[in-house]
Amino acid sequence: MILPRDRGVGGTQRGSALKMERNVVVRTVNLTKVYRTFWGRPYVRALNKVNLEVYEGEIFALLGPNGSGKTTTMKLLLGIMFPTDGRVEVFGQSPRNVEIKKDVGFMPEESYLYRFLNADETLKFYANLMGLDAKSRKERIDHVLEVVGLTEARRRRTREYSKGMSRRIGMAQVLLKDPKLVILDEPTIGLDPMGAREMKDVILELKQRGKTVVLSSHLLADVQDICDRIAILHRGNLIKTDSVENLLTIEDTWEIVVKNLNDGTRQKVRHVILEGGGQLEKIGHPRESLESLFLKTIKEEEIEK
Amino acid sequence: MILFFKALKDYLSDFFKLLKTYWPEIQIGLGGVCLALFVAGAASAKVRTIALNSIREEVRKKILYFLILFGIIFMTASGAISKVQPGREAEAVAQLGLFAIGLFGMLVAVFSATTALYSEIKGRTIFLLFSHPVSSFHIILGKFLGVLGVVFVSVALMTAGLVAYFAIAPWPELVGRVALAAVLVFFQLAMLTAMCVLGSTFLSRITNILLSMLLFFVGLGHSFFKDMTELMQVAVIKYYVQAFLFLLPNFQKFSLPAKAFSGEFPFKSTDLLSTCGDSLFRAAVMAALGILFFRIKEVGTEKWE
Numbered sequence: 030m031i032l033p034r035d036r037g038v039g040g041t042q043r044g045s046a047l048k049m050e051r052n053v054v055v056r057t058v059n060l061t062k063v064y065r066t067f068w069g070r071p072y073v074r075a076l077n078k079v080n081l082e083v084y085e086g087e088i089f090a091l092l093g094p095n096g097s098g099k100t101t102t103m104k105l106l107l108g109i110m111f112p113t114d115g116r117v118e119v120f121g122q123s124p125r126n127v128e129i130k131k132d133v134g135f136m137p138e139e140s141y142l143y144r145f146l147n148a149d150e151t152l153k154f155y156a157n158l159m160g161l162d163a164k165s166r167k168e169r170i171d172h173v174l175e176v177v178g179l180t181e182a183r184r185r186r187t188r189e190y191s192k193g194m195s196r197r198i199g200m201a202q203v204l205l206k207d208p209k210l211v212i213l214d215e216p217t218i219g220l221d222p223m224g225a226r227e228m229k230d231v232i233l234e235l236k237q238r239g240k241t242v243v244l245s246s247h248l249l250a251d252v253q254d255i256c257d258r259i260a261i262l263h264r265g266n267l268i269k270t271d272s273v274e275n276l277l278t279i280e281d282t283w284e285i286v287v288k289n290l291n292d293g294t295r296q297k298v299r300h301v302i303l304e305g306g307g308q309l310e311k312i313g314h315p316r317e318s319l320e321s322l323f324l325k326t327i328k329e330e331e332i333e334k
Numbered sequence: 335m336i337l338f339f340k341a342l343k344d345y346l347s348d349f350f351k352l353l354k355t356y357w358p359e360i361q362i363g364l365g366g367v368c369l370a371l372f373v374a375g376a377a378s379a380k381v382r383t384i385a386l387n388s389i390r391e392e393v394r395k396k397i398l399y400f401l402i403l404f405g406i407i408f409m410t411a412s413g414a415i416s417k418v419q420p421g422r423e424a425e426a427v428a429q430l431g432l433f434a435i436g437l438f439g440m441l442v443a444v445f446s447a448t449t450a451l452y453s454e455i456k457g458r459t460i461f462l463l464f465s466h467p468v469s470s471f472h473i474i475l476g477k478f479l480g481v482l483g484v485v486f487v488s489v490a491l492m493t494a495g496l497v498a499y500f501a502i503a504p505w506p507e508l509v510g511r512v513a514l515a516a517v518l519v520f521f522q523l524a525m526l527t528a529m530c531v532l533g534s535t536f537l538s539r540i541t542n543i544l545l546s547m548l549l550f551f552v553g554l555g556h557s558f559f560k561d562m563t564e565l566m567q568v569a570v571i572k573y574y575v576q577a578f579l580f581l582l583p584n585f586q587k588f589s590l591p592a593k594a595f596s597g598e599f600p601f602k603s604t605d606l607l608s609t610c611g612d613s614l615f616r617a618a619v620m621a622a623l624g625i626l627f628f629r630i631k632e633v634g635t636e637k638w639e
Contacts, residue, residue, distance in 0.1 A: 104461070107461070107464055107465050108464065109460075109461060109464050109632070109633055110632045110633075111632060127467050127468065127469045128467065130464075130465060130466055130467040130468075131467045133465060134465065135461065135462065135465035137458065137461050137462065139458075141457055141458040141459045141461060141462060142459065143387070143391070143457075143459055144457075145390065145391050145394040145395075146387075146390070150390075154383060154387055155462070155466060157379060157380075157383040158380055158383055158384075158463075158466040158467070158468055159466065159467070160379060160380075202462065206466075212465075
C-alpha cells in the first residue's frame, strides 16, 4: 500500500519517538470540560483535569468505556469545543487557530458525509478547502481512492455506501490532506476483519512516514496491535498513561519461543528451569490469533479461485 | 457647562438633520461598501467552495423544483384571474405574478437558509469542516452566499416566466418595470436570507423558521406598525416598539405599489438604489453578527463520550 507523497515531514521510525528527543505535538494541561444545560447548570463533567502529551511520530490511543471522555478530548483537540478549564495545545498553538488545521486530519467515529455527493465530489470539496490546484487535486484524489479501494465506487452517492465504505471515504479525506497529525475516532469500528487490517496497515504506514496519530478505540486488540502509548480514561479522569510495552510487560515472567524443539530437549529445558528455581507456568504450542487465521483463510480461498 | 451641553445638542441636531438630508446617498454608499465586502468575501476560494456546496445541496433537493414550479403555475394562473378585472389586466397580472415571486421566493429563502447550517450541524459534517483550515467567517459567508445564489436562481426563473408572459401579452412596455420589481424582491429576500442564516447560529430550526416568517410579515406591515406606535399611550413601550421597528428590516419598502404598473412610474433612481443599499447593509450586518455568534458557538455538545 502506497500513501500520498510526503510533504517532507521528518520520518521517525517505529518506537524511536520514545527514545529520541520528543517533540510534543499535542499537549493538554488540566483539561476540564463540563457540559451544561440550556440554563447554564452543569450536568456532566466529561473531562476532569486531564494532562496528556503526545509526541511526534507516535501512535497514541485513548481508551475508555462509553462516556469516559475520549470523543470530547478529540473535539477539544479539533477546536470544535472549548475547554471549561485548562488548555489544549496542538503544535504549540490553540486548536482554534485556522492555520494549524492544515496539518491536522480527522476521521470521526461515524463518517459524517454529505449524502448528496459522490466520493469524487466529496474529496474534491475537501481538496478545494485545502486550496489544492486542479492538477494536484485530481492526482491526489485518484491516488487516495485507489489506496482506500473505492476507485470503482467513486461515482456513487455516499448515501448508498455501506458503513465500511463510508469509513474508507472518511480515511481518504484524511490521506488527501496528508497531515502531520491524524486524529481517528474509532478507526476500525464497522469494518470487517480484512478492512480493519487494511485500516491498521494504513495507520502503521502513516507512522512510518513520521505522522503522529491519536486514536480512540473500544477494540483493545487493535490498540495493542498498533499503538506505542495509551491513555486510559474513566469518567473523565485520566487513570493511566504509558507505553503499551511498559503497561503490558509482566516483569517477573519470561517467554521463550522456539521452533523445532524435540521432546528430549523440552524435558531438559524444563529440568534446567526447575533446577534454577524458576516456576514453570506452561509449555505448549503458541496459538495463532483469530484475526491472522481469518485473513489467511480468506487469502487462500481467493488464491484458489 | 450648560453652554457646552447646549452647543453639543445644537451640533448633534445639525448633524442628524444633515444625516437625514443625505440619508439616501449614505445608504447607497454603505450598500456599495457592503457589496464590495461581499464580492471580496466571495473571492475567497474557501467561501466559494462552501457556497457552491450549499447550492449543490439545494439543487439536488426535489422540494426546490416544486416550489419554483408552483410559482410558475401560480403566475400563469394569474393571467386567467386578471380577466375578472377588465381594463386593469396588466396591473392584476403584474401584482399576482410579483406576489407569487415574493411568496415562493420567500419559501425558498426561509427553508434553504434555515437548513444550510442546520444540516451541517445535525449531519455532523461540521466536524470535518472544522478539521480543515476554515473559520466561522468562511462557513457563514459561504452558506449565506450559497443560499443567496439559490434564491437568485429561483427568482430569476420565476421572473423570466413573468417577463415572457408580459412580452407576448399586449403590454411589452411593462417588461422593464416587472423586471425591476423582481430585482427589488430579490434584495428583499437577500435580507430575509441573512436573517435566517443569523438565526441558524443560535436558534433551533423550527424556531428559526417561525421567527423569520413572523419578522418577515411584521416587516411587510412596517408602516402599519409605525402608525400604531403613534397611538400608544405608554411612552416606554412606544419607544421600545419604535426601536424594534428601526432595527427590523423594512420589507415593505421593496414592494412596488400598484400604480407603478398602471400610472406614471413613481420612483427616482436614488430611491431605488438607497433601498437596495439598505438591503445590502442590513444583510452584511446580519452576516457579520452570524459570523460572530458562530465563532463563540460550541457544536457537538449534544453527545459526549
